[in-house]
Amino acid sequence: MPDAPTPEQILAAPKVLLHDHLDGGLRPATVVDLAREQGYDRLPTTDVAELGTWFTAQAWSGSLERYLEPFSHTVGVMQTADALRRVAAEAAEDLRADGVVYAEVRFAPELHTEQGLELDDVVAAVVDGFASVGGIRVGTLVTAMRHAARSVEVAGLALRWRDRGVVGFDIAGAEAGYPPTRHLDAFQLLQRENAHFTIHAGEAFGLPSIWEALQWCGADRLGHGVRIVDDITADPVTGEVHLGRLAAYVRDMRIPLEMCPTSNVQTGAAASIAEHPVGLLRRLRFRVTVNTDNRLMSGVSLSGELTACAAAFDWSFDDLRRLTLNATKSTFLDFGERLTIMSDVVKPFFADHGAA
Numbered sequence: 245m246p247d248a249p250t251p252e253q254i255l256a257a258p259k260v261l262l263h264d265h266l267d268g269g270l271r272p273a274t275v276v277d278l279a280r281e282q283g284y285d286r287l288p289t290t291d292v293a294e295l296g297t298w299f300t301a302q303a304w305s306g307s308l309e310r311y312l313e314p315f316s317h318t319v320g321v322m323q324t325a326d327a328l329r330r331v332a333a334e335a336a337e338d339l340r341a342d343g344v345v346y347a348e349v350r351f352a353p354e355l356h357t358e359q360g361l362e363l364d365d366v367v368a369a370v371v372d373g374f375a376s377v378g379g380i381r382v383g384t385l386v387t388a389m390r391h392a393a394r395s396v397e398v399a400g401l402a403l404r405w406r407d408r409g410v411v412g413f414d415i416a417g418a419e420a421g422y423p424p425t426r427h428l429d430a431f432q433l434l435q436r437e438n439a440h441f442t443i444h445a446g447e448a449f450g451l452p453s454i455w456e457a458l459q460w461c462g463a464d465r466l467g468h469g470v471r472i473v474d475d476i477t478a479d480p481v482t483g484e485v486h487l488g489r490l491a492a493y494v495r496d497m498r499i500p501l502e503m504c505p506t507s508n509v510q511t512g513a514a515a516s517i518a519e520h521p522v523g524l525l526r527r528l529r530f531r532v533t534v535n536t537d538n539r540l541m542s543g544v545s546l547s548g549e550l551t552a553c554a555a556a557f558d559w560s561f562d563d564l565r566r567l568t569l570n571a572t573k574s575t576f577l578d579f580g581e582r583l584t585i586m587s588d589v590v591k592p593f594f595a596d597h598g599a600a
């Protein structure tokens with residue numbers, strides 16, 4: 245039985261990240277720099293350390309709606325091609341420093357056109373920024389905002405860029421009141437074009453949102469999906485676990501769950517890391533992955549999230565290996581590229597650490 249992994253070993257492990265928002269992962273110093281360059285005067289403070297603390301404090305709000313407020317500032321300074329390119333390059337550098345070998349980073353192009361950029365200019369700058377950093381690969385997911393009405397246009401954008409750095413599509417934003425079926429046209433367009441997409445579902449809202457995302461919209465993955473536990477019961481006497489039909493479908497079909505533990509605690513989707521459903525879902529062998537969501541707002545890294553979960557749930561190297569293989573299998577890369585990451589990078593590292 246190998247020893248439990250240390251934080252240093254988790255940092256050194258090759259990792260794959262599926263759920264990370266570009267506008268949620270800026271360096272505080274870059275926010276201050278960009279605000280000065282662009283004459284953006286609405287930051288709560290221009291002191292770098294204070295600003296970093298402010299972002300994290302805002303995140304401990306207890307609701308998804310309040311959690312989303314600070315994004316007005318990061319999005320506010322990401323309105324030029326140079327700013328977008330810089331933020332994307334720095335995200336790639338920061339993820340590489342955290343031991344991430346492949347990441348899918350998402351953002352909503354429609355939020356970055358306030359100063360006249362076209363949607364295609366926005367995507368071009370971000371894709372360029374990601375590609376400028378070596379030693380890591382970053383695939384772009386373009387996101388449509390669920391309260392807005394541009395999802396078909398943004399899905400078209402994803403298709404135009406699919407062979408040039410964009411690997412998929414997503415919808416994000418306030419979940420309650422904005423069911424995924426509002427954007428059925430966009431999802432059906434992507435399905436007809438054999439394209440990949442994930443949907444934020446089962447974070448602030450429960451099973452109906454997950455059900456719609458899968459069974460009406462055809463999502464390949466679930467962003468968060470944490471409320472799937474509402475369809476799982478344990479017998480109080482025998483402890484025997486029973487899966488409802490939707491939970492069984494998610495497990496049977498190996499639907500990837502892009503879980504973001506700290507973010508879920510901050511928005512109230514889970515009470516604490518120790519009580520986060522990721523532990524149970526991993527035990528029940530759902531296709532669980534661990535992710536960051538918003539590295540700036542939540543004050544997290546992928547290594548940090550895995551370290552916190554490993555401590556809470558006694559995860560071994562074997563658990564980490566399984567989670568990393570889950571994530572690699574669930575990327576929107578083509579099959580051959582997934583196999584290469586698994587056989588050349590992930591499996592050799594874990595074999596060296598006694599996880600078969």
Ligand SMILES: [Zn+2]
Nearest residue numbers: 265444467537
């Ligand atoms: Zn998210």
